[in-house]
Amino acid sequence: MTSPPAPAPTGSEPPRASGPAEPVGDARVTAADRALLEAARAEGGARVPDDGSVIVIHREPAGDAGELAWMPDDRNYCLAVVRDARASTICNPLPKSWARIGIRLVTEAVAYHEGPTVYFAVVDGGHAPYAYAGRGPQSPGTGPVRDATAVFASGRTLSLLTYEPPLRQILPGDREICSADNAVCFPTLDVYVPGSP
Template sequence: MPSTPEAPSTSGPAAAVGEGKVTPADAPLLEAVRRYPEARAQGDDSIVVIHREPAVGAGEFAWMPDDRSYCLAVVRDGRASLACKPLPKSWARIGIRLVTKAGPFSGQAGATGTRTVFFAVVDGGHGPYQYAGSAAPGPDAGPVRDATAVFASGRTLSLLTYERPTADLPPRSGPDICSADNAVCFPALDAYVG
């Protein structure tokens, strides 16, 4: 029996909160992102800035056209990669909607080798997030960066990025990432969907 398609979500696009809002300094990074056809319809008010380093041509941006899908843009050296995908319909770990590898990238200025950027979507605005637990993330691990997206309904999601040297990725282990209030924790290197 064929399945019936899901009705479109009426949640509308998410908006950035606080430091996640686009600023004039983000223009060079956004220009790299807007070269993609999928990015052309996004206004600045619906882009969530997770991480920005315009001086080195690096950053991560996301937008959510509705509460069931996302687009993530990773900019390195003024070049962007873009992925637009649906969020999973169900999830085994409470509060975590997605943890995925955004892809391997060349290291930024001062860094060597290839690095893997991870992206997570977490229910609620429980930030800031950081590494926790007894397992240290390693000296070359990038910090956890997060931003909050809010929908017109009031629903909030935390959008996180963090990176590791690609050669330093042990399978399904490593430190946890937890919210400031410890309401949400998850293994940093467990890519649940990707």
């Protein structure tokens, strides 16, 4: 029997610091992720931790592409997008307030070589897996929603998601991303970042 999801905090409650986040299950770094870590460390934009707190959101079998994240506490995040063994890294604070309950952040992180835009979302709770839902058929070329679970020492759990919607084939409002239990849904192309209305 599964327990019901924890209630979501109100939209104005600031996150509590309790880091670093620890990866859960398949999100843990393995020997096969060495190339991803090397690419992220070579990029030089942010210090990649080496204490087991790197969270693997997605890894390609060839080992030269994927997404890594780390959270020194639950107020800040870093995301490394690796393509062709080269990384692009962003580090930012999470918003202190948010437009939807349960959604901490949705932002863009552009991949190298003018590849598709990678969207990154931070969502309260561990409600994986996440997938596209909503009106109409899924657009051709829509890639999967990839997710990983991170947990803090306090017991707080976050889901970290990456996805690459084909912008030419999907219109805002046409699709949402939802958790398997439908506890959390958000529009695919919306962006919630610090300073957003």
